[in-house]
Amino acid sequence: MELTVLPHKDELIERCLRGDTLGYKELYNRYSKSMYNTCLRILNNISEAEDVLQESFIEAFKNLERFEYRTSFGGWLKQICIYRSINQLKKRKINWVDIDQATNYDVADEQPIDEREIHLQVDKVKNAIMKLPDGYRTVLNLYLLEGYDHEEISEILQVAPSTTRTQYIRARQKLLHHLKEES
DSSP, X not given: OOOOOOOOOOHHHHHHHTXXXXXXXXXXXXHHHHHHHHHHHHHOOHHHHHHHHXXXXXXXXXXXXXXXXXXXXXXXXXXXXXXXXXXXXXXXXXXXXXXXXXOSOOXXXXXXXXXXXXXXXXXXXXXXXXXXXXXXXXXXXXXIISOOOHHHHHXXXXXXXXXXXXXXXXXXXXXXXXXXXXX
């Protein structure tokens, strides 16, 4: 006999699907802060993060009947926020450099990074991350803070996995450089 696990239905989502406006407000209150932080880490701009957050919730609420409980609502909403944040970055015309097209970049010439050197105060690290170019900051945040691997990041950004690896390496180097300058 084969057991089938049915997805757990969230009562709050079910209330929203029945048209309960207080349910929408509760969903927003439950997830807005963490989703805002996700948008802000990617965009590094308060007003853009607020706009993307609102657009993401509107999209999620409009498409709530399509939510299938294969993942948590928070995970589904985070995907929407990330995609919308990435699209907002693309409007800024980030210049992604593909590793295969890069010139004047020799991986063998790179100095290894001593990760132990990056034990500075959290505020200094946050400020240094905010100084990174959009592309570097995005890959760094998706990899380190959001937990995506390079394959997933490459799908989100629609670039080669080698590009995300290169962006990550360069972001770490630039981050370390900023931190050393502040010391």
